[in-house]
Amino acid sequence: MxxxxxxxxGFFGSxxxxxxxxxxxxxxxxxxxxxxxxxxxxxxxxxxxxxxxPVRVFAFLFMGTPLLLQLFLIYFGLIxxxxxxxxxxxxxxxxxxxxxxxNSELIQASILAVDQGQYEGARTLGLSRGQTLRRxxxxxxxxxxIPPMGNxxxxxxxxxxxxxxxxxxxxxxxxxxxxxxxxxxFEFYLAAAFCYYIINLALEAVLRHLERRIAASR
Amino acid sequence: MLDHTAAQAFVTIKNxxxxxxTLEVLKNINLSVERGQIVAIIGPSGSGKxxxxxxxxxxxxxxxxxxxxxxxxxxxxxxxxxxxAHVNQVRQDIGMVFQHFNLFPHLTVxxxxxxxxxxxxxxxxxxxxxxxxxxxxxxGLSDKIDEYPSRLSGGQKQRxxxxxxxxxxxxxxLFDEATSALDPELVEEVNLVMKQLAxxxxxxxxxxxxxxxxxxxxxxxLFMDQGVVVEEGPPSVMFQNPTQERTRNFLRKHLSR
Ligand SMILES: Nc1ncnc2c1ncn2[C@@H]1O[C@H](COP(=O)(O)OP(=O)(O)OP(=O)(O)O)[C@@H](O)[C@H]1O
Ligand SMILES: [Mg+2]
Numbered sequence: 001m002x003x004x005x006x007x008x009x010g011f012f013g014s015x016x017x018x019x020x021x022x023x024x025x026x027x028x029x030x031x032x033x034x035x036x037x038x039x040x041x042x043x044x045x046x047x048x049x050x051x052x053x054p055v056r057v058f059a060f061l062f063m064g065t066p067l068l069l070q071l072f073l074i075y076f077g078l079i080x081x082x083x084x085x086x087x088x089x090x091x092x093x094x095x096x097x098x099x100x101x102x103n104s105e106l107i108q109a110s111i112l113a114v115d116q117g118q119y120e121g122a123r124t125l126g127l128s129r130g131q132t133l134r135r136x137x138x139x140x141x142x143x144x145x146i147p148p149m150g151n152x153x154x155x156x157x158x159x160x161x162x163x164x165x166x167x168x169x170x171x172x173x174x175x176x177x178x179x180x181x182x183x184x185x186f187e188f189y190l191a192a193a194f195c196y197y198i199i200n201l202a203l204e205a206v207l208r209h210l211e212r213r214i215a216a217s218r
Numbered sequence: 219m220l221d222h223t224a225a226q227a228f229v230t231i232k233n234x235x236x237x238x239x240t241l242e243v244l245k246n247i248n249l250s251v252e253r254g255q256i257v258a259i260i261g262p263s264g265s266g267k268x269x270x271x272x273x274x275x276x277x278x279x280x281x282x283x284x285x286x287x288x289x290x291x292x293x294x295x296x297x298x299x300x301x302x303a304h305v306n307q308v309r310q311d312i313g314m315v316f317q318h319f320n321l322f323p324h325l326t327v328x329x330x331x332x333x334x335x336x337x338x339x340x341x342x343x344x345x346x347x348x349x350x351x352x353x354x355x356x357x358g359l360s361d362k363i364d365e366y367p368s369r370l371s372g373g374q375k376q377r378x379x380x381x382x383x384x385x386x387x388x389x390x391x392l393f394d395e396a397t398s399a400l401d402p403e404l405v406e407e408v409n410l411v412m413k414q415l416a417x418x419x420x421x422x423x424x425x426x427x428x429x430x431x432x433x434x435x436x437x438x439x440l441f442m443d444q445g446v447v448v449e450e451g452p453p454s455v456m457f458q459n460p461t462q463e464r465t466r467n468f469l470r471k472h473l474s475r
Contacts, residue, residue: 121320121379124275125334125386126310128302135333139324216366217324 004184008191011178015188018174019195025091025170026157026203032096033156034149037103038138044108046133062101068162070094075166091163099156106148110141143214150207157203158196171195226286228253228421229274229390234283236269236445243269244280245445251390251438254419258432258453261442262468267425270442271392274423275312276305287311288389310338313383313391317399319375321367321382327354328363331382339386353381357411373404377411390421398427429472433457441465 008015043055062070075090085093114137122132164173175192179185227250236244243266251257259267272278274285276293285292292308294301322330331353332346341349354360357377367375376396383391393412397405409431415422416435426432432439432453439456441449441464449462457473460466 115320117316117318117320118322120277120316121322124277124309124312124314124320125382126306126338127334128306131337135337136322136324140322143324214324216368217326 003186005187005191007182007184008187011174011182011188014174014178015171015191015195018169018171018192019199021088021168021170022157022160022172022196023199025088025095025160025163025168026153026199028092029095029099029160030153030156032092033099033103033152036096036100037107037149038142040100040104041107041111041141042133042138044104045111059101059104062098067094067098067159068165070098071162071166087163087167090166091160091168095156095160095163098159099152102152103145103149106145106152107141110144111137113144114140143217146207146210146214150204150211153207154200154203157200161196226289227251228255228288229423230284230286231270231274232284232286234270234273234280234285236266236273236278236281243445244273247283247445247447249440249447251421251423253421255438256416256420256422256424256436258436258439259423259425259442260427260429260432260439260468260472261448265442266445267442268394271314271394271423271425274390274392275309275314277314306338310334310386311389313386313388315376315379315383315391315393315396317395319367319372319379319399321375321379323367326364326366327359327370327378330367330378331385334382335385349385350381353385354378356384356414357381358407371404372400373407376400376408380408380411380415384415390423391415393422393424393426395425395427397431427472429457429469441468443468 040055040059043051044059047055071091071094074094075085075087078085078090118136118140119132122136127135160170161172164170164176167173171192175188178188182188229249229251231247231249234244234247234249235242247270249257249270259270261267269278273280274292280293283293287308290308292305294304296304322333325333328347328350331350332341332343335341335349336343336346350363351360354363357380359374359377359381362370362374362378367378370378380396396412397408400408405428409428412422412424412431413435424432424436436453438450439453440447441456441460441462443464449456449460449465451460456465457469460469
């Protein structure tokens with residue numbers, strides 16, 4: 001059986017919708033992983049041990065186990081304890097927390113790399129520890145971490161395909177459904193791959209734009 | 219909080235001592251600075267000049283001794299929370315300028331100057347802006363208000379750092395080798411700003427390696443060596459007729475240049 005891409009246009013609509021969900025889930029999980037990463041980093045570095053300990057255990061679990069398992073746990077497992085999340089929300093939370101843990105590692109390192117003179121400059125003006133952290137240290141740490149964090153965001157985009165297993169109708173699942181109707185896996189997986197590639201290009205463009213924007217303020 | 223028992227100078231340091239482990243960095247230092255006075259601290263590297271200066275605003279708290287500003291003890295022994303609040307309060311009255319500027323790179327010049335007045339003094343954006351404009355005019359950098367620090371020369375950075383400190387309307391300004399990190403041709407623009415402050419009778423304590431500058435703007439010069447004040451006096455005496463051998467040796471090396 002030869003290749004026949006003429007079957008693809010008929011599924012443009014559903015592939016595009018799938019791509020839309022992939023973008024939505026990547027953006028939502030990306031935002032969660034960004035702010036979650038900052039919160040985890042601050043707790044890991046400055047938190048009371050009663051907060052630090054659970055965050056450390058949590059980080060260990062999220063880094064040490066497969067993302068797929070984490071998604072299953074959040075979507076299917078939590079139902080047993082009475083938390084019935086929609087698939088999209090479960091996917092965003094799973095992906096978002098997973099990458100928040102990785103972002104937190106990056107942010108911790110870059111917080112520690114902020115020059116001691118910055119603390120002195122701020123404290124000398126009368127800023128408290130908390131104010132210094134919020135207004136001086138964290139903004140600088142976040143700026144420094146945008147490039148490596150961008151790599152995490154691209155990984156997040158690609159890993160968003162995993163949420164197809166809990167039934168989010170994103171790009172990969174849309175392709176699979178088209179395949180189950182046409183028996184044309186090569187064509188549709190390739191079409192999906194092409195869509196991921198385009199989204200990736202857009203994401204990289206956004207990241208490059210951000211990097212340029214912050215270059216002056218480093 | 220007010221000390222009525224003793225007539226005190228504007229800034230008073232009593233029996234200040236500081237150790238790092240077994241290393242005694244400051245040994246029983248006493249210093250009084252009157253309002254409007256300008257005091258230079260000179261001395262060889264490692265003599266404790268920065269440590270003394272940084273003890274005044276509690277960046278490096280003393281091991282023992284007292285620091286007072288206008289009748290308020292800066293280094294009061296307080297429970298941690300109260301201490302933190304107290305120190306944050308008194309630091310607002312003590313401007314400090316560092317060798318390496320310590321400007322905030324993620325904020326524009328305007329942001330650097332307005333941050334603390336807005337956060338700590340509750341100034342509105344418009345008020346803080348007016349303050350930034352005023353202070354920048356004073357240091358001759360009005361046109362740089364929207365630049366980021368990375369776009370400024372060293373001398374310009376230091377002038378912004380001075381403007382940032384002045385925007386808090388401090389009672390005293392501390393300078394720790396404000397020109398040591400600058401290329402020689404940029405030193406003068408910073409010195410000029412400091413001279414201008416002297417003319418406005420700002421109380422200043424200046425750690426410096428520039429003897430000419432100390433001689434021309436300061437009312438009093440302290441020579442420190444190995445954690446003690448070896449000798450102090452008006453610049454005319456200190457630079458022309460010091461009594462201590464150690465002072466003479468130090469000045470011989472530093473004045474001949
Ligand atoms: N955090 C610290 N821990 C241990 N020793 C320190 C610390 N800070 C300073 N010292 C020591 O204290 C002494 C005085 O240092 P200080 O920085 O006050 O000297 P200085 O007179 O300012 O010298 P310079 O002209 O080089 O700036 C030095 O011997 C220094 O090594
Ligand atoms: Mg020093």
